[in-house]
Amino acid sequence: MKFLYYPGCTLKNKAKDLDIYARESALKLGFELIEVDEFQCCGGVFTTANDEIATKLASVRALKAAKAAGVPLVTVCSACHNVIKQTNYAMKNDAEFADKVNRYINDGDDYHGEAEVYHYLEVLRDIIGFDKIKEKCNGALKGKKIGAYYGCLLLRPSSVMGFDDPENPRIIEDMIKAAGAAPVIYGERNECCGGYAALEEPALVKKRCGIIDESAKAAGAEALVTACPLCRYNLVKNGANVPVLYFTELLHKALSEEI
Amino acid sequence: MQQRIGVFVCHCGTNIAATVDVSAVAAALGREPGVVFARDYQYMCSQAGQDMIKDAIKEYKLTGIVVCSCSPRMHEATFRKTAAAAGINPYMVEIANIREQCSWIHKDKDEGTEKAIILGRAAIAKVCLNVPLTAGEIPVTKRALVIGGGIAGIQTALDIADAGFEVDIVEKKPTIGGKMAQLDKTFPTLDCAACILTPKMVDAGQNEKIHIYSYSEVVSVGGFVGNFTVQIKKKARYVDETKCTGCGLCTEKCPVKNVPNEFNLGMDTRHAVYIPFAQAVPKVATIDPNYCLMLKNGKCGLCSKLCGAGAINYKQEDEIIENKYGAIVAATGYNPISMDKFDEFAYSQSKDVITSLEFERLMNAAGPTGGVLLRPSDNEHPKTIVFVQCVGSRCSADAGKGKEYCSKICCMYTAKHAMLTREKYPDTDVYVFYIDVRTPGKNFDEFYRRAAEQYGVHYIKGMVGKVSPEGKKLKVRGSDLIADKQLHIDADLVVLAAAIEPDKTARPLATMLTASMDTNDFFTEAHPKLRPVESPTAGVFLSGCCQGPKDIPETVAQAGAAASKVIGLLCHDKLTANPCVAHSDEWMCNGCSSCENVCPYHAITYVEKEFRMPDRTTKIRRVASVNPAVCQGCGACTVACPSGAMDLFGFSGKQISAEVDAICR
Amino acid sequence: MKSKNELLRENIIRTSGADVKKCMKCGKCSGTCPSYDEMEYHPHQFVYMVETGDIEPLLNSESLYKCLTCFACVDRCPRGVQPAKVVEAVRLAAIRQQGKNRLTPDGVEKYLDDEIPQQAIVSAFRKYTK
Structure with missing residues (x-):
């Protein structure tokens, strides 16, 4: 089983673990991620203004590549997923916007949201199946109490992302369970870490991360997993009480032969 | 005979005259062929207006009249009576609606005038082809059916029975009482709900004119006003109602004890054989087949051994009963909506986030905590309670979620909950987050103010944005718009004022009754102001929350109003039928059954009939036959008929074509 | 002729795609906002001030740069108003003006450390710079 894969810029640099473990785990689970040729940075955030065209072109190009290849486009980074999914939604549902984009790209193959976009977790849930994953896991994580940190980008806007129940998600918890560990539910798992405000507003981000960390700790989490490099950076930098891992690292640990 | 038509153009004060040049309309229509008299007048429906019509009919020997005025739903009956009084057939009257369909929707007077003339012309073209019709009579079954046994249904049934008519209540649950039986106290007087409801339940149970079908559902409705045929399914309760004494021994000894108790909204458990609550009517046990060991795998039988009356019958089956009724009242009530789409309030994540109905049970002496306010997670007294209004x-x-309407009752019951909490537990901090406090009702605002002023309830203008369960606390984040602050409250209990919606059984029932509903699945009224308790379907009446959110006093008032409408119907021996019904030309009918298939009233049957053919042979042909007593004149069959055999008295194909021609002229 | 303010208001409503008139003033957006305490004008005030055309104070407010675009207000708004999109449209109206770039390539260096992911830098540029 092959998918087109959009790693995004961070996964080639500061978040290499997120990328490497995603690819390796995929192979162990029987699917392959084929990188989009010469992909460009998605821009990190989706500009909601509907008169912004240029900032969304990189996403459209990746989507067009998936359409041409006839396979779904898979993302791993929460930010890329949010931007590409929202762009695809706009291309499908906002005719005026799609028309402007198509006329700008003007390569004779108009795009109207035909490609399917999956986050890696959605591939695990909807295509592979967590029960199948469970069979392949080694049990090394048994008894580990792990909290899922969703942040905002995977879940919202929920009407577009359609990822999970935005207020009580379970997909990462289900993955944690499949990996053999014990998921810990805590109140702030779907609240923002402060995101890009890390640059200009470190105090705001520190406060946000403190609240999330406290909430996870109070619920008994021994580690947190996330799909977002920026969430991980913010939590770690602001002195999280528990280690923060990428979800692919956890999956890889559970799938590896040596315990 | 050449028709002699009179045209009467109403000003309706300025309602019509402001946007339609009424005298120009009268003048233009006066020149139409067949019209011998045309006049405008300020209020055609007034006594003077009607006298003018009567005088003109006599003086000009009119054979038919056109009234250009408001909707026929307002005054068609008025003008038909006027015509009849002046000696012409009441069905020789046509209304051109130049108010709702013209003056009220146009701003430009020239346009309005032109359209009014066109509408008038169409009516003239039609009335020229009208034929006198005579209305027949239909008998009335002097028995009413009330569907739903909550306070609305109970009150309606009691009032109908008081007038001397037989009335049946069909209730899907094992007991009547509905939501009110689950409430603790009632606003604004704070009398105990059970204390004022249970005497009515007992009255209904003991009244010899009232028969209660509990644990039963309506499965089909046929017929029409005065003559409904209804099938009621009595679900097997595995207990013989005529033998069970309600002693309750079986409900105590049954070994299956872990069944979620729906009366307490799942906050405690009951046995597999149960009586929902002490004052149930009928006070008869019911066996839950999903949990009973005997019914599931044939092992146990304890209740049967214990029952001194021999009432247990594991072999009991569902039973269909068919009854005839003259009138039907829908009283199917409401439910709080699911909180699934509002999980920012963490209803599914914490036992200590509850709905207001669950709070009622927690405060009720017969509830899961015996009336002591304890939070569900650990049975401790909550010291800080946050009420959130307008959830959904x-x-x-x-x-993409929730309801567009205001649920109407939440502001008042939340004030009640807050007040009762502060009265019983003065050391408890109570916060109410509100968007608006809506208290239009007698002594309602005074009640709400008392909660704030005398009982020290903290009313906060704003909305809760998020509830996070954190250890034993619920972290509540919300806005205080007056202080321009974001509040953070560590609460022990959060109570959500969930929106209410019509019961799920209402939609299929409406289909069976051919009664209309709005997009929210509330039954619609025949007229929102003037006929609020009648459905547009004749003989079907509305009581309680199935028509829209309402509190107990309003429900009881509406229940009485619905009952009086039912009584008004049942006290007639015969009803005047609508003569504008379908009829089939047997020579044109090709026997295809299209009409039978589309008829929503089952008024059309097919008969084998002997015909003498032009070649003098006889032939048996299958032809449509309309029962004029059942036909409601909707016209679906006339459209479905491929051979043009089906036609409607008063709305014939020729008449409609003439109207269209007149409009397009 | 429409006033400058009126044009600005129309522009913000158009680019945000949000219908500010739908707001029923419940304050849920501000009740859920993670940046509330850092903001001078809060999400419900953005919506209201755009509705009434009182936009100038918003254009000059630091609050524009405190919104995290976390969409909590968008998801939780019972009226479908989408406050975050209103904030973004006002921010764009501000930074699209000449010389109003909040962040410059020269100025960004002081914020960086060895660990900061590229995502943070591109996101900040997209939010703060035209």
């Missing part, structure tokens, strides 16, 4: 009410369709 007043949502825009764009939000």
Whole structure:
């Protein structure tokens, strides 16, 4: 089983673990991620203004590549997923916007949201199946109490992302369970870490991360997993009480032969 | 005979005259062929207006009249009576609606005038082809059916029975009482709900004119006003109602004890054989087949051994009963909406986030905590309680969740809950987050103010944005718009005022009754102001929350109003039928059954009939036959008929074509 | 002729795609906002001030740069108003003006450390710079 894969810029640099473990785990689970040729940075955030065209072109190009290849486009980074999914939604549902984009790209193959976009977790849930994953896991994580940190980008806007129940998600918890560990539910798992405000507003981000960390700790989490490099950076930098891992690292640990 | 038509153009004060040049309309229509008299007048429906019509009919020997005025739903009956009084057949009257369909929707007077003339012309073209019709009579079955046994249904049934008519209540649950039986106290007087409801339940149970079908459902409705045929399914309760004494021994000894108790909204458990609550009517046990060991795998039988009356019958089956009724009252009530789409309030994540109905049970002496306010997670006294109003009410369709309407009762019951909490537990901090406090009702605002002023309830203008369960606390984040602050409250209990919606059984029932509903599945009224307790379907009446959110006093008032409408119907021996019904030309009918298939009233049957053919042979042909007593004149069959055999008295194909021609002329 | 303010208001409503008139003033957006305490004008005030055309104070407010675009207000709004999109449209109206770039390539260096992911830098540029 092959998918087109959009790693995004961070996964080639500061978040290499997120990328490497995603690819390796995929192979162990029987699917392959084929990188989009010469992909460009998605821009990190989706500009909601509907008169912004240029900032969304990189996403459209990746989507067009998936359409041409006839396979779904898979993302791993929460930010890329949010931007590409929202762009695809706009291309499908906002005719005026799609028309402007198509006329700008003007390569004779108009795009109207035909490609399917999956986050890696959605591939695990909807295509592979967590029960199948469970069979392949080694049990090394048994008894580990792990909290899922969703942040905002995977879940919202929920009407577009359609990822999970935005207020009580379970997909990462289900993955944690499949990996053999014990998921810990805590109140702030779907609240923002402060995101890009890390640059200009470190105090705001520190406060946000403190609240999330406290909430996870109070619920008994021994580690947190996330799909977002920026969430991980913010939590770690602001002195999280528990280690923060990428979800692919956890999956890889559970799938590896040596315990 | 050449028709002599009179045209009467109404000003309706300025309602019509402001946007339609009424004298120009009268003048133009006066020149139409067949019209011998045309006049405008300020209020055609007034006594003077009607006298003018009567005088003109006599003086000009009119054979038919056209009244250009408001909707026929307002005054068609008025003008038919006027015509009849002046000696012409009442069905020789046509209304051109130049108010709702013209003056009220146009701003430009020239346009309005032109359209009014066109509408008038169409009516003239039609009335020229009208034929006198005579209305027949239909008998009335002097028995009413009330569907739903909550306070609305009970009150309606009691009032109908008081007038001397037989009335049946069909209730899907094992007991009547509905939501009111689950409430603790009632606003604004704070009398105990059970204390004022249970005497009515007992009255209904003992009244010899009232028969209660509990644990039963309506499965089909046929017939029409005065003559409904209804099938009621009595679900097997595995207990013989005529033998069970309600002693309750079986409900105590049954070994299956872990069944979620729906009367307490799942906050405690009951046995597999149960009586929902002490004052149930009928006080008869019911066996839950999903949990009973005997019914599931044939092992146990304890209740049967214990029952001194020999009432247990594991072999009991569902039973269909068919009854005839003259009138039907829908009283199917409401439910709080699911909180699934509002999980920012963490209803599914914490036992200590509850709905207001669950709070009623927690405060009720017969509830899961014996009336002591304990939070569900650990049975401790909550010291800080946050009430959130408008959860799922007043949502825009764009939000993709919730209801667009105001649920109406939440402001008052929340004030009640807050007040009762502070009265019983003065050391408890009570916060109410509100968007608006809506208290239009007698002594309602005074009640709400008392909660704030005398009982020290903290009313906060704003909305809760998020509830996070954190250890034993619920972290509540919300806005205080007056202080321009974001509040953070560590609460022990959060109570959500969930929007209310019609019971799920209402939609299929409406289909069976051919009664109309709005997009929210509330039954619609025949007229929102002037006929609020009647459905547009004749003989079907509305009581309680199935028509829209309402509190107990309003429900009881509406229940009485519905009952009086039913009594008004049942006290007639015969009803005047609508003569504008379908009829089939047997020579044109090709026997295809299209009409029979589309008829929503089952008024059309097919008969084998002997015909003498032009070649003098006889032939048996299958032809449509309309029962004029059942036909409601909807016209679906006339459209479905491929051979043009089906036609409607008063709305014939020729008449409609003439109207269209007149409009397009 | 429409006033400058009126044009600005129309522009913000158009680019945000949000219908500010739908707001029923419940304050849920501000009740859920993670940046509330850092903001001078809060999400419900953005919506209201755009509705009434009182936009100038918003254009000059630091609050524009405190919104995290976390969409909590968008998801939780019972009226489908989408406050975050209103904030973004006002921010764009501000930074699209000449010389109003909040962040410059020269100025960004002081914020960086060895660990900061590229995502943070591109996101900040997209939010703060035209």
